[in-house]
């Protein structure tokens with residue numbers, strides 16, 4: 001027997017994970033995704049999966065498939081200086097008694113394919129090119145009108161529609177605007193050089209270059225760099241701009257700059273924004289997950305991990321009681337502090353990267369290790 005009907009708004013990593021978890025807990029789940037297809041909803045670059053992401057993916061039956069296509073590491077990474085000399089090893093964290101590696105990397109399209117296939121397999125429906133136009137929360141359900149002219153009533157709505165969420169104003173008394181960190185990220189897939197067998201970070205004068213293995217022969221380069229808010233960058237200028245910014249680097253970054261940064265069309269350039277919504281993360285029958293309530297900058301590779309964990313916890317809470325208010329309160333209670341630590345630590349690392357001299361004694365590797373170990377705690 002169905003435990004109820006759920007509309008998930010947003011078919012990103014968080015929305016699909018939540019859909020799978022809720023369906024496995026006995027709910028009927030429809031996902032609506034604004035973009036036109038699975039492939040148009042995601043960029044082709046890679047994603048870091050720390051061990052807590054893998055644990056949450058395991059709970060929804062998707063970890064094995066991610067490990068099979070990705071690149072698992074035996075440590076988190078290492079930190080190098082601008083010339084390529086080692087500053088510090090970053091061991092990362094393992095869950096005692098678990099075989100899961102400290103980190104797995106794979107491409108975003110691979111992750112989306114895995115989550116979408118699992119969602120469809122367990123009976124979630126996913127509609128592309130569709131969204132809601134209005135939500136009316138009432139005692140017996142949420143009346144929803146859709147962009148295709150249809151309408152219906154569901155028991156619960158999950159807003160998983162990202163940092164610029166349209167569901168968020170239905171939940172929070174005062175809507176929030178994300179905060180621009182002051183950095184933007186260049187990302188580009190490259191052939192995997194042998195030393196990219198873990199995350200390799202290389203500290204430059206203007207930001208942090210990084211390399212992540214995402215397959216036996218594939219890696220991606222990112223460069224988190226100081227960037228004036230609102231400054232435009234034409235796509236066809238991205239390769240020149242990135243090469244110029246990486247000019248001071250030697251070592252791995254210098255080699256990659258000279259060999260692989262030539263095709264502007266392959267470079268993804270994104271601003272880094274963050275927010276953390278005050279608790280509670282629900283109003284009535286509408287609840288928020290993922291970047292819609294805790295958008296994270298990429299410095300700890302934890303944003304998607306937190307969105308997946310949200311979905312697992314939300315499903316556990318809703319399945320554990322018939323009182324949805326109690327379930328949603330329990331959900332925020334289990335999630336808020338954990339997400340706050342990730343958001344604030346990520347922002348602190350970004351601020352340090354933009355101006356190391358202003359943060360004497362800041363221990364980038366130490367904070368990363370501390371957060372990774374904190375994330376081992378059960379969710």
Ligand SMILES: Cc1cc2nc3c(=O)[nH]c(=O)nc-3n(C[C@H](O)[C@H](O)[C@H](O)COP(=O)(O)OP(=O)(O)OC[C@H]3O[C@@H](n4cnc5c(N)ncnc54)[C@H](O)[C@@H]3O)c2cc1C
Pocket residue numbers: 009010011012013014015032033034035041046047048049053130131132160161162163165166185270271272273289290291292295296297298301302303304305306307
């Ligand atoms: C440069 C960069 C690098 C990152 N790297 C990593 C990493 O390596 N590891 C990691 O864990 N995290 C990383 N993150 C963070 C991670 O990408 C996000 O935290 C994660 O994608 C959040 O998932 P989400 O499902 O909540 O939101 P999103 O991924 O934003 O998904 C929201 C979905 O909702 C859809 N949508 C939006 N509005 C509507 C609407 N009105 N109706 C229907 N659908 C809608 C969107 O099209 C999208 O598909 C990175 C972020 C950035 C900016």
